[in-house]
Amino acid sequence: MSTAAIQAVLITGASGGIGNALALAYAAPGITLVLHGRDPERLSRLACLCERKGSTVITQSLDVRDTEALIAWLHDISRKVTLDLVIVNAGVNIQGGEHRRGETWADIQYLLDVNVKAALATVQAVLPTMRAQGSGQIALMSSLAGYRGLPIAPSYSASKAAIRAYGEGLRDWLKPEGIRVSVIMPGYVESPMCHAMVGPKPFLWSADKAAQRIRLSLHANRARITFPFPLALGCWLLGALPPTLSGWILRRLGYGG
Numbered sequence: 001m002s003t004a005a006i007q008a009v010l011i012t013g014a015s016g017g018i019g020n021a022l023a024l025a026y027a028a029p030g031i032t033l034v035l036h037g038r039d040p041e042r043l044s045r046l047a048c049l050c051e052r053k054g055s056t057v058i059t060q061s062l063d064v065r066d067t068e069a070l071i072a073w074l075h076d077i078s079r080k081v082t083l084d085l086v087i088v089n090a091g092v093n094i095q096g097g098e099h100r101r102g103e104t105w106a107d108i109q110y111l112l113d114v115n116v117k118a119a120l121a122t123v124q125a126v127l128p129t130m131r132a133q134g135s136g137q138i139a140l141m142s143s144l145a146g147y148r149g150l151p152i153a154p155s156y157s158a159s160k161a162a163i164r165a166y167g168e169g170l171r172d173w174l175k176p177e178g179i180r181v182s183v184i185m186p187g188y189v190e191s192p193m194c195h196a197m198v199g200p201k202p203f204l205w206s207a208d209k210a211a212q213r214i215r216l217s218l219h220a221n222r223a224r225i226t227f228p229f230p231l232a233l234g235c236w237l238l239g240a241l242p243p244t245l246s247g248w249i250l251r252r253l254g255y256g257g
């Protein structure tokens, strides 16, 4: 299926910065948006804006850590709406804490449940219908932090590296069946999550600019959607360098933790 024919888009984490901008980027007459988040009020405000742009909107508020509820909802919505594009975007970051306290085990479990377990559960739940129809597109939200572990965010980096590896494997597995899979690896994008991050934030993009880039790149079925270019190149090189050298560079740049 050509992306020009996209009629229904599901976005998890649509109540956040990037998800919100993505919903507005796809909102248009003839497009059904299935918008997920936790906060029903923010979702309903977003739904009004998307409806004003001509979209039909369905909202769903649930905590993705409840994977049983998540999967049941996705099975149900897949029966009611032919999903052309599913953007697996919901995610969290955790802080290492003051004075090198480090991440807590409770926070790490929370992060892995949202960023990894729920993301894979989302894909598992929508895949049977996409495979049966022999079409569809899945976009997985990773991060440039998935190229090289950051001392200021080791678990977050690990979760995004997992999503990158998963998405790349998935893409080649599903290609013969007509299902397209892309991995999105943004740099710093204005959002509540980005605002809470520690460390320098070079080449910061607005969420609208990021959403437009993502939409165009998904249309072109890019395997990896990375931006902004200078940071993407730098992070890719850091991942390719010997870890002792890349660790030294990260400390010099203020990401030492």
Ligand SMILES: NC(=O)c1ccc[n+]([C@@H]2O[C@H](COP(=O)([O-])OP(=O)(O)OC[C@H]3O[C@@H](n4cnc5c(N)ncnc54)[C@H](OP(=O)(O)O)[C@@H]3O)[C@@H](O)[C@H]2O)c1
Residues within 6 Å of the ligand: 012, 013, 014, 015, 016, 017, 018, 019, 036, 037, 038, 039, 062, 063, 064, 065, 089, 090, 091, 092, 114, 141, 142, 143, 144, 185, 186, 187, 188, 189, 190, 191, 192, 193, 194
């Ligand atoms: N901003 C950046 O610089 C940046 C860079 C690289 C990658 N990313 C990735 O981009 C994605 C979106 O991030 P963002 O910057 O837009 O962050 P954000 O504004 O904090 O939005 C996060 C979204 O995820 C949802 N979410 C979090 N935990 C959830 C849970 N347990 N159950 C259901 N929904 C949950 C939030 O829902 P509620 O708000 O309703 O709780 C919100 O809609 C994330 O995967 C993030 O890792 C962001």
